Amino acid sequence: MAKKIRSIIKSILPEFSGLSTFMIIWYLAARNYSAVVLPSPIETFNAFKYLLISNQLLTAVWASIFHVFTGFTIAVVAGTILGICAGLIPWFRRFIAPTIAAFQGIPPIGWIVIALLWFGNGSGTSIFTVAVATLPIIFISTVDGISTTDSQLLEMANLFRTPKRFLLLDIYFPHLLSYLFTALTTGLGLAFRLGIMAELLSAETGIGAELNLARINLETAEVMAWICVVLMMIIISEYVILRPLRVRLEPWRNTTRKV
Amino acid sequence: MLIIKDIFHKYERQIVIDNISFSVQPGEVICLTGPSGCGKTTLLKIVAGLITPKSGIVENKFNITSYVFQEPRLLPWRTCLENISFGLKVKKIPVEKRRYIAFNLAKELGIAQSIDKYPHQLSGGMQQRVALGRALAIEPDFLILDEPFSSLDIGRRRQLQDLILQLLNNRNLAILLVSHDLAEAVRLGNKIIILSASPSKIVYEWKPEAGVKRDEAYIYKTVSSLLTIPQVANCFDVNS
Numbered sequence: 001m002a003k004k005i006r007s008i009i010k011s012i013l014p015e016f017s018g019l020s021t022f023m024i025i026w027y028l029a030a031r032n033y034s035a036v037v038l039p040s041p042i043e044t045f046n047a048f049k050y051l052l053i054s055n056q057l058l059t060a061v062w063a064s065i066f067h068v069f070t071g072f073t074i075a076v077v078a079g080t081i082l083g084i085c086a087g088l089i090p091w092f093r094r095f096i097a098p099t100i101a102a103f104q105g106i107p108p109i110g111w112i113v114i115a116l117l118w119f120g121n122g123s124g125t126s127i128f129t130v131a132v133a134t135l136p137i138i139f140i141s142t143v144d145g146i147s148t149t150d151s152q153l154l155e156m157a158n159l160f161r162t163p164k165r166f167l168l169l170d171i172y173f174p175h176l177l178s179y180l181f182t183a184l185t186t187g188l189g190l191a192f193r194l195g196i197m198a199e200l201l202s203a204e205t206g207i208g209a210e211l212n213l214a215r216i217n218l219e220t221a222e223v224m225a226w227i228c229v230v231l232m233m234i235i236i237s238e239y240v241i242l243r244p245l246r247v248r249l250e251p252w253r254n255t256t257r258k259v
Numbered sequence: 260m261l262i263i264k265d266i267f268h269k270y271e272r273q274i275v276i277d278n279i280s281f282s283v284q285p286g287e288v289i290c291l292t293g294p295s296g297c298g299k300t301t302l303l304k305i306v307a308g309l310i311t312p313k314s315g316i317v318e319n320k321f322n323i324t325s326y327v328f329q330e331p332r333l334l335p336w337r338t339c340l341e342n343i344s345f346g347l348k349v350k351k352i353p354v355e356k357r358r359y360i361a362f363n364l365a366k367e368l369g370i371a372q373s374i375d376k377y378p379h380q381l382s383g384g385m386q387q388r389v390a391l392g393r394a395l396a397i398e399p400d401f402l403i404l405d406e407p408f409s410s411l412d413i414g415r416r417r418q419l420q421d422l423i424l425q426l427l428n429n430r431n432l433a434i435l436l437v438s439h440d441l442a443e444a445v446r447l448g449n450k451i452i453i454l455s456a457s458p459s460k461i462v463y464e465w466k467p468e469a470g471v472k473r474d475e476a477y478i479y480k481t482v483s484s485l486l487t488i489p490q491v492a493n494c495f496d497v498n499s
Contacts, residue, residue, distance in 0.1 A: 156332040159307060159325075160346045160397070170348075174336040252336045252377040 039221035047221035048228065056210065061229065063205035067123055068195040071130025072188060079135045080180070083142020084172070093143065104136035112198045119202075126198035126206065133194050134187045138180070145179030146172055174250075181246050185238060192234050260284050261401065261435070266305060266315035268298075269458075275301050276312070277458035285321075285400065288427070288434040290444035293454030294495055299437040300329075302459065303405050306435065321401035321433065325394040329406045331386035333378040339389045340365065340374040346397040364392045367429075368422065384415035388422070395426065404436045408443070420446055441482045441495075446473055453485075455494040462490040 009016070023041055030040035039047070051057040082100075086093035111132055115125040149172050157167055199208020207226055214222035247254060261283040268276040275298040283289050291299050304310040305317060307326055325346070333342045341348075343361040352360075365371045368388045370381075378386055387407055394402060404423075408416040420443060426432070438444050444451045445467070453463040465485060471477060485491050 152328070152330060152332050153334065155309065156326075156328065157345075157349075159309070160349050162349045166349060170337075170345075171334065174334070250336065252338075252379075 036218055036220050039224055043221040044224040044228065047219070048225040051210075051222065051225055057229065060205065060207045060210045060226075061233065063123075063203070063209075064192075064196060064199065064207040064230075065233070067126040067199065067203070067206055068130055068188075068191050070123075071127040071195060072134055072191040074127070074131040075134040075187065075191070076138050076184070078131075079138025080142050083139045084146055084168070084176075086139070087143045087146025087172075100136050100139050103132060104140075108133050108194050108197065112194075112201055115198065116202055121202050121204060123203060123205070125202035126195045126208070129198040130191045130195045134191050137183050137187045137190065141179045141183035142176060145176035148179075149175045177249055178253075181242065181250075185242055188237055188242065189234055192230060192237075196230055260320050261306065261433070262316065262318040262320075263306065264316040264318075266302070266312050266317070268301060268305065268310070268312040268315075274458035276305070277460045279315075279454075279459065279461055281452055281461070283401070283433050283435055285433050286431050288436065288447055288449045290448035290451045291435065291437045291454060292439060292441055292444045292451060293459065294456045295439050297454050297456040297494075298459035299439075299454065300405055302454075303403055303435070303437055307403055319401070321399070323397055323399040324401045324403065325397055325399035326403045327387075327390050327394045327405065327407045329409055331378065331383075331390040333386060333389055333393075335378055338375050338377055339370060339381070339392075342378065342389050343374075343392040343396050345393050350397065360396055361392070364396055367426070368392050384411050384419065387411065387419065391419075391422075395430075400431060401433045401435070404434060406437055406439065409439070416443070423447060441485060442478050445478050445481045445485075453491055453494060455490075462494050463488060 027041050030038045030043075035043050048057075082096060086096055108129065111129045112125065115128040119125045119128060153171055154167070157171055162170075196206070196208040196211070199206035200212045201208075203209045207230060211223060211226045214220075214226065263282065264280045266276055266279045267274075279302065281289065291302065293299055301310060305312050306319070307324065308317070308319075333339075334345070337345070340358065340361050343364055344352075344357040347357045347360060362371070362374065365374050368391060370385055370388050370392070373381055373385060378389065381389070387410075391407070408419050411419065423434070424447065427434070434447075436444070436447060441451075449466065451465040452461055453465070454460065455462045463485075465481075467473065467481075486495065486497055
């Protein structure tokens, strides 16, 4: 057991020492400033503990998860469906591509303002912002995934008179998955950042709203604590949700070549 | 049977196939051979219905036609067993039966120990065996082989050629094989059709004497005697 722990520590040593150095610099820098300007890691941790005990943390985290994941799910479903259609039907691709490009070009803050006008203060604003801002990412990788499907495999399948539905499930989709996973990782990071930004400006609940409150009260340590919470959420969602999902959906990637 | 009559095809202005006719009878192995880039693959694609020729008749009266490509073209996300049963899955054969058929084929092809591996875990020769298995799983009576062994070394190639001959014994299978390797054609073919390069034309046809045993000596002798025929030597550019 001890040996195992030691080997784990050894394997993450570069990352661990990098983060520790950063913490030390933060700690040293914080000694020269008041807690309102730059709270130390310890003060941040205390603020985190307080938020956790007072139950503010979990409530806000759940609210943010709800906003981010609802919005992102809408983006993934819509983006994939539109992307598959655009990848398979060139006419539709040309039809929809300019709109998607325009969507991607609109700065997220623009979306937030529009959403505020439409949905007012509430969950709707952050869900909408997340959905429209991440949709282009999912759409573009889906189109890429579909259009880079190996034409030799498609030719082979055609000789077996494979029906369209079967082609989609057995050839296009497995190929698409690898593209989609990259998009999901970048998309989810963006979804968190934007969702929380939208909350800051609109919602009464969620991490963004709590950040805003902490700012008004000049609770800089709490602001830091919330930022750390967001970072942890992004890391957890990648390592706890996306990576295991990939291992499960693409078992063939985990095998090495042995002859 | 397959009847190919007066096939003519061109890409834009370049004529690639000029007036080719031949037929494949049930149980027969026909080898199309010729220099690289002489339009053999185009001709096969015409036979398979992937390309419609500019003129000529393609009449395929075989019940089930199957195709093996130059590359294995396996699905990387499926195991060998699943790859072999691809055509069966398309035909909606129940999974148990599919596995049974595929496993028996894998045994016959000598890949039974690798059925649960993914294609990238196998060597090129093994992958080509899986591709052959996939083509045979749907029980074709006509098999089209497009230089299936060209990327393999001589030992692997020999093994697969022997495998083809063995498979022929167990089935009533007609084969149309494309190869640029004359020795391979002589080893496997009941009839060899030699094509010239662009545009592709039949320059020579050869049949082995009935009942002759095609051992190495016979194959080398035949290949070298074929190459002394002026039309054949010309089309392979070996006379200089």
